Amino acid sequence: MKTLKILVGVAFVIAISAFAIDKVSVSKTDGGYAIGDIATDFKLKNIDDAMISLGDYKEAKGFIVIFTCNHCPYSVAYEDRIIELDKKFKTKGYPVIAINPNNPKAYPTDSFDNMKVRAKEKGFTFPYLLDDGQQIYPQYGATKTPHVYVLEKAEKGNMVRYIGAIDNNYKDASAAKEKYVEDAVNALLKGEKVPVEITKAIGCSIKA
Numbered sequence: 001m002k003t004l005k006i007l008v009g010v011a012f013v014i015a016i017s018a019f020a021i022d023k024v025s026v027s028k029t030d031g032g033y034a035i036g037d038i039a040t041d042f043k044l045k046n047i048d049d050a051m052i053s054l055g056d057y058k059e060a061k062g063f064i065v066i067f068t069c070n071h072c073p074y075s076v077a078y079e080d081r082i083i084e085l086d087k088k089f090k091t092k093g094y095p096v097i098a099i100n101p102n103n104p105k106a107y108p109t110d111s112f113d114n115m116k117v118r119a120k121e122k123g124f125t126f127p128y129l130l131d132d133g134q135q136i137y138p139q140y141g142a143t144k145t146p147h148v149y150v151l152e153k154a155e156k157g158n159m160v161r162y163i164g165a166i167d168n169n170y171k172d173a174s175a176a177k178e179k180y181v182e183d184a185v186n187a188l189l190k191g192e193k194v195p196v197e198i199t200k201a202i203g204c205s206i207k208a
Contacts, residue, residue: 032141033149035197038157039065042136044099044129047116052127054097054151054158061093062152062161062188064181067131067142069100070118071109072204075145077170079122082146085166085181086126094150094185096126101137101145106207137206144203150184150194161188164199 033039043053054063064085068075086096104111112130119128131137140149141163150162162184167176184194 032139033160033163035160035163037160038154039149039151039160040139041158044131044136045112046127046129047112047119047124052097052129057095059093060095060153062150062185063158064089064094064096064185065140065149065151066096066098066146066166067101067137067140067144067148067206068098068146069102069107069110069204070114071102071107072145074170074203078146078166081166081173083122083125085185088182089185090125092185092189094188098124098126098128099131099136100128101131101134101142102207103134110207134208142201143206144201145206146203147201148181150181150188152188161194162197163201165201168199170202 039054041054043051046052054060057063066082068078068082070076082096082098090096100110100115102110108114115128115130118124140147142149146166148162148164148166149160151158152161153159162181164180166179166181167173168178168180169176178196180196180199183196187194
């Protein structure tokens, strides 16, 4: 009986600890922007050689900023879904802005020339920018590809409203039960609070 009580006690402590860890994981991120922060604008080269900034989108209500790349299998698995997000929300005021944060010297597959090739192959409908010098992704706090930041235009600037994964199943879009980015943007369009503000980004580590 004493042993049973000890086991029950240990299980209770583990359950409480797990709950606490989960609460921490969805209430803050390790460095970079937090929910409610104002994201600094940037000016980065697009695959058409034009320099793009968020300020260029005068009519936008916000942005779906996605750090992604060519080589990562997670990013490749999400490419079609990223295209669909852009098609669905660009006309509603939330265009996708994709940024490749990787150092092309570390991963030649992610070079600017190869970005152009990949965008053409997949028919990207959105800007695909190179974080030349890797100055932008550390400001955001991005650690993975893909890593998503949903921004909402506010009086003070572009406010961070969601950080994390696109959905909860990178392997199979049809099996994804939680569509975090889609739910976040839909909530913002309705003037509602984003239901899930932070999730863990699943993908390849950014190559410095």
